[in-house]
Amino acid sequence: MEFIWQDMRYGARMLLKSPGFTVVAVLTLALGIGANTAIFSVVNFVLLRPLEYANSDQLVMIWERNVKKGFTESPTSFANFIDFRDGAKSVDIASFTDTNFNLTGGEQPERIAGLRVSASLFSMLGVNPMRGRWFAPQEDKPGAGRVLILGYGLWQRSFAGNANLVNQTVQLNGQSYTVIGIMPPSFKFPPSFSATVGALEETVSNADLWVPLTPDDVPLVRDIRNLKMIGRLKPGVAAEQAQVEINAIASRLDKEYPDVNGGIESHVIPLHQQVTGDIRPALIVLMAAVSLVLLIACANVANLLLAKATNRQKEIAIRTALGANRLRILRQLLTESTLLGLLGGLLGLLFAIVGTKSLIAFVTVNIPRLKDFGFESKLLLFTLAISLLTSLVFGLAPAIDASKPNLNEALKEGGRSSGGGSGRNRLRNFLVIGEVALAVVLVTASGLMFRSFVRLQRVNPGFNPENLLTLEIEVPEAAYRTEQQQRIFQQQLLQRIRAVPGVRYASTADNVPFSGNAFNSSFMIEGRPIPAVTERPRAFYRVISPDYFSTMGIPFVRGHQFTDRDSADAQGVAIINDAAARKYWPGEDPLGRRVKRGRPESKNPWLTIVGLVGSANQASLREETQPEIYVPYLQNSSRTLTLVARTDSDPRMLAGAIRKEVWAADKDLPVSSMKLMEELISTSVAQPRFYLILLTVFAGLALVLAAIGVYGVMSYSVTLRTRDIGIRMALGATPIDIFKQVVGQALWLALIGLGVGIALAILSTRVMSSLLYEVSTMDPMTLASTSLALLVVALLASYLPARRATKVDPIVTLRYE
């Protein structure tokens, strides 16, 4: 024990004695450890932390799966849900569906993200309300009184935290609801996650209030699939067992109701996995990236220690002569590196805290659970562990090397010919090659991400997103009872908006691309045999006003556009996009053909296709364009509207004027926040951008560290070879010869590192292929530019040592013989 204390004191003195070395080593380690701590804190928070529900590992999401229709995570219908719930013995099942509510009576009408849930849901989640109570079991039965539970955020925001709100009534969609409970601030349901519903990625996000799901509000039928199921496994039951049981129920439903349930199976997935699913590969890639950065940092510090060992040979020889055995010396050296590691860890922790906070604040990105990010005390342990491990990694090899009693070699090297070729040099070269190789892997990874991101950015979404403003509006049922009233309101609204100076076009649609609200449904084509349920054609439906295509900048191919003459009593019309034409009318002219939305027996009217437009992306730039059918708003009413306006200049300037016109049309109209189309698209690529930024930061860090490594080794090598250089100069080497020699050596090391690195990169970047868009992990452009970058860095890093080498004075170096 006393020995350790002595070693520590001596080690501290050694570090203080060479402050330059200590500062560089501690900073290098702090960068490496800091990056690891930062990413680990995110990984821990997002991936490893349990969800904030009681025994959350028992919670699962239960989906319908229909391989034939290509649905892996489909919601279920009310009737199917009841069969699943009553049939399952291994798992309790509740269901929920999202609905937007208009909350009136406050200062401003508000649109609220709400959720209809089974009454049993809250007890299933096991989170107690802060005030009031959970739903009672009978409250989701038909005819039950209207009750609701409020989220903490909404309670604070819209009711100023009114302590007496429980048992009072509030107006939702023009109806009275009694508030029965208020949830604590930490409660979030549903947790935000995304699911692959059909071809689209659907994002589920937190609701602000919850009401019971009753057959009064959601029709108890089998063919409308809008309920998501959540389950709690009975104690001791695994998700796989529940899956078997649910599958059995699904196949029964398949047989009993083949027309609506044909081909269904089920998919049971732990809730935690559902929430973190998408993010897992990305976080693993980031974790791997920072590990590489730390390894490079270790190699750098090991290199510094090796260089220092040469200067300490004498001290170590004296200690040996005084009777210290090798183990004792090894311990002394390892104590010193541990001190370095701990100092680096301390500073790294600081870096991590500052870095993570500012990063999360700076990048507004939709990473599940990250919104509420906070540091946990667990992190201290992680930092401590990684600091100690790091100390061992960078300290061991130099310590073993330095403690080696190599008096013989030392004598020989100082002797007749000039020094070089020792094992220590080989180790140093090896470390630098390793550093370069790891840096190559990181730079390649970030290069691939960059290429992929650029490709994604260049994707033409099928419309012109510039100067496009969107605004979601819910037309309240209470105020506009008839479809006629709605249409008149809509026409008046559009007139007002068009009159705003600076607005070029304005139109409405029930939803717009990239808003996350698109949905698709099946349709029939007149004159064709009725296909099996699973084979029916599907398309996205969009209810639009005239001018929609001009507003969006969607090219009109042929036929004619909707006009105000396409009214409710006129013949039904539709416009399709060319993805639909290609898919369902290959080699035919779709104009003049008729389609009908829904099932074959549906009473929906037949619609004549009158026009053909270009295809637009629905939710992401990555997806292929999907078939779309547009119908005129005069023939199809929709209470949910998105107002789109194309402006002459920056639409933000007109936001106020437009909002004013909306409220002039109806002062009670709840208006959600305005969004630029460019923002919506930008949000859809926020994740790749976030990874790109992080990977680029780490790759940059790796490059800087590798450059420091190359610089260190070359600089040391020049010092070591001063005499050789003098000899070469005496033999007629010009300064340029000498310069080339040093740079050449650096390039040679870099080239070997590059070779190893490219091989490693090709092997390892495969894990990130799911994060890439139309870029192969073997992308030659990326590999070529990575190689170039590395060689340039090696060149720059060796420039100063090479310059110094050319300044060697042969007379001075050769005189003292």
Add this chain to the structure above:
Amino acid sequence: MSTPNSSLIRLENVTKVFYTDEVETHALSSVGFEIHAGEYISIAGPSGCGKSTLLSILGLLDTPTEGEYWLNGEAVANLRLAERARIRNRQVGFIFQSFNLVGDLTVYENVELPLTYRGTDRAERKQRVLESLEKVGMAHRAKHLPAQLSGGQQQRVAVARAIAGEPSILLADEPTGNLDSVNGEAVMKLLSDLHQAGSTICMVTHDQRYAGKAGKEIHLFDGRVVEQPHLNPPAA
């Protein structure tokens, strides 16, 4: 300003002053002499009298503070660094007291070095390296590293390296200083043989026995050329 064709080296009034810490050291003062092709010159004098400094200037490692230096008829006293390196490479062969082989190059590569800087092609390099190693009797050690050789062998390799480029003049600074007498004799014999075969040699030596072997002796004392050797070092 012309020089007689027969003089390979001609120094006029060469002075070298070192300025260190505000102390001026006059290492050479008004030195002038000629060396003709094929001569074997020895430079002698007490320690610190300026022998090595003179050799550095002759070998274009250093420039005189004042004075003129013609090498092969070309005024070389004030050339640029790269130009001096080029001439050094082609015209001068160095042999040092402490051999000064490059430790991580093999015997062969050491001898090849001056030829590499000259841009000689590979085949010719090989031929010349082997020839020079043959001359010093070290051809069988071509693949060895310097550390694997004895001192005498290392100095023979150094000689081979000096002559590989067929320089106009060989400059040797106490080539036997680090060798025992047997090896010293052998290296001196080698230089004599080279002189016999036509090489011009300029050698610094303390050893009167070896100085005598040269055709001509230059005595330095306190930075000046003197007629007779001073047998006693100057009083401090």
